[in-house]
Amino acid sequence: MKNQLGIDIPEYVENLGKLIPYKGAFKRIKNLQKEDLRLTPTKIRTYLPERNKLVSSLEKAIERSGLKNGDTISFHHHLRGGDFLLMKVVETLDKMGFKDLTIFSSSLTRAHQNLYEYVEKGVVKKIFTSGLRGELGKFVSRGKMDIPVVIRSHGGRARAIKTGEVKIDVAFISAPSSDKEGNLNGVRGPSACGSLGYAMVDAQYANCVIAVTDNLVDYPNTPISIPQYQVDYVVKIDRLGDPDKIGSDSTRLTNNPVDLVIAENAANVIYNSGYFREGMSFQTGAGGASLATAKYLADIMEEKKVIGSYAIGGISSYIVDIYKRGLFKKMFDVQSFDKGVVSSLLENDDHIEINADFYANPFNSGAIINNLDVVVLAAYEIDTDFNVNVLVDSHGYAQGASGGHSDTAATAKLTIIVAPSFRSRIPTVVNKVNTVITPGETVDILVTERGIAINPRRKDLMENLKGKGLPIKDIHQLREKVEIITNNPKMFEFTDKICGFIEYRDGTIIDTIKQVVEK
Amino acid sequence: MEINKKSQAGSLESSDLMVYVEPFNEIKIEVESSVSSQHTEEIRSLILNELEMRKINGVYVKIQDNGAMNLTIKARLKTALLRGAKNGN
Incomplete structure (x- = not known):
């Protein structure tokens, strides 16, 4: 069927489900009350007060999280091109033998371009993101993913999390600063990145939250961007990222x-x-x-x-x-x-x-x-x-x-x-x-x-x-x-092959990423 | 015009190009372009025209193009050729 821009959108895609064609920027929002949506149910986890959240390795945290093949894991891109965590987690999951996972990141940068190797290995089956860069973007545009990627806006991603369109099984949070209970912020430590705005939504609605830090500080850690009551495990690793690539000292004005x-x-x-x-x-x-x-x-x-x-x-x-x-x-x-x-x-x-x-x-x-x-x-x-x-x-x-x-x-x-x-x-x-x-x-x-x-x-x-x-x-x-x-x-x-879907902020499909013929 | 020394002109900025010129016994042109393969052919014929106009029969021209416009290509090439010519200025 055609959407409002005249672009052909399939009604159903294997492994992604039913798609809604874009009908105009505010059409679905205006009629949303009729859909009577509810917030996603999220697993309630309880632990005894004396329990220790600190886990000695990523492997152990993943084991305890109950992650299964085919599950959805989330990440955030506040560490931009300097992020080490996403690739480290995916490598670990590969070693542990996991398959068919969905990567649901707020975006993907050049630091994540080798993710395509794990798609080829079968560790990763689906990718939901805001952006694609480097080799991964080429891999997608060459039509190498079995299941099309889904591109969401930042607001659209928050929507999909809250409605449960995407249910996060385990959220991995890069925490530049954490205490042993998982009070997190992004403003201190060697990998300081500032706001944790995207990860805050993941922490609230994921069924399990693993905070990973390279800066474990005395309890209680403040300011608190993500509170301890949303965090299940805390893992200390050597380095979360490369500070030089997380962000420059200041933004320079162009002289072009x-x-x-x-x-x-x-x-x-x-x-x-x-x-x-x-x-x-x-x-x-x-x-x-x-x-x-x-x-x-x-x-x-x-x-x-x-x-x-x-x-x-x-x-x-x-x-x-x-x-x-x-x-x-x-x-x-x-x-x-x-x-x-x-x-x-x-x-x-x-x-x-x-x-x-x-x-x-x-x-x-x-x-x-x-x-x-x-x-x-x-x-x-x-x-x-x-x-x-x-x-x-x-x-x-x-x-x-x-x-x-x-x-x-x-x-x-x-x-x-x-x-x-x-x-x-x-x-x-x-x-x-x-x-x-x-x-x-x-x-x-x-x-x-x-x-x-x-x-x-x-x-x-x-x-x-x-x-x-x-x-x-x-x-x-x-x-x-x-x-x-x-x-x-x-x-x-x-070609006519669909390599990805562009989801508009309201969850409807506005366009597709097509396979490129390389000359 | 005769090319008798190595020379270059231009930059690797976007919308610019580097032109490298050196003496050679025939005309040899090498073009790398970030823009497109079709564009490579266009640059090649543009260079051939310019060389012919200046009656240059022996030169090795190497181009690294970052999407320059034709007028930029001509200007950079002319500069490189003048720099590489005996009485060039």
Whole structure:
């Protein structure tokens, strides 16, 4: 059957179950009361007060967890490219003889690219994630998984956990700081990563929680991001990750002139949009043009003496600097992008760690992004219907992540995509994106160095931005212009084989990852 | 124009390319491109044209392309050739 974007979605997939086609960004949410969903039942575990949670090795913790072949194990990616735990656990499970497991991680980075070897060995059968990178992404796009991967947004993942669409049998939590009872935080220790926002949801709804730390501290460990009553076992290992790859010391601002032009345009769009006002809330990614937009916006805010209510999202130290200038009152942090953010979490009471449910889950009584005014997001590709791809790269491989892209685009009052009009001869503005992560109906404006295109659905924005000296163009004109400049033949084709499903934040299927034909 | 010493121009930044030039007894072109195999052919014919225009019959040109536009390729090639030529400047 076809979904609202005209993409063919099978009704049923062996080992994944029934699929619901995407019908529009808020269609399912509006009618959700009829579905009468309930929170997932989670196993209650009780232990006698004197029991010792400390276990001497991962093997022993896994044995005691009762993990079985075919079970689902969860991970979180706050340690980013520096994470050792996921691969260490999977290696251990391989040695112990486990088969057919489902890996359910908040995302997968280059640190996890060798996971494909364990798919080949039969240890791992299914992968549910937000992102894919390196060799693993190529493996998936080459159609090597027997069961298609499922890509979820950060809010969508929290939803799937709470509804029980994905039941976590055992959650593995990388804990940069833990005591013997499993009070955990991410702000201290050699592997400090900042917020534990994604893992907090896993800890709440998993049937068993194993905390792994390289920094066992005196009881009680505070601040408490994940409390001891959710943690079943604590394992001490030598190293959780590589601090150099967990995060740089601070986020540097780009000096790429193209990015800076885009950012300046984007800041001027925000200023003139009608949403630039006292108390506005703001989110931006850590990418070149996105972060630079925050810089220009902050300068305008300072000049006009406008103070924002909160900044949210992945928080980078550049956002912390803007907060310190007094331009935002609060910061909500589901994932910290660099080490400068870690110390801010400890020092600033207005810097608040939040979980993924609070952040972006569409199926709760109100995620904080529902109050978001402006979000600035990146794109690999955007098409003339404003659909955005942030997953499949210009070689046809899955090499990106859904992240909070579709969540924040859906809820923010003003969703801006910032991207160069082409990169390395490859156009960014196209007729049809390879893979839709974020539907065009939730995207308002595209800002490139070659012009600004407003979604025709937003007549109000067209009105507000008219006559402000901004280079506004029709998106079709912009696309044609870019096509003439790049003049680049398409370098790959896809077969009909489905290698993955892109689940929209509400659990419906918006697109698929297709198998790439390598030339 | 005659190429009589090794030279190079460009960078390995995205949307740029490195051009390496050295004396050789015939025309030899080697192209590596991050963009596409079709693009490799386009770069090759662009180089041949440029060499012909300058009446160069012996040179080894090696290109490492990171998705540069044609005008960038021409400019980098011209610089490398001038640097490699006897009376080049």
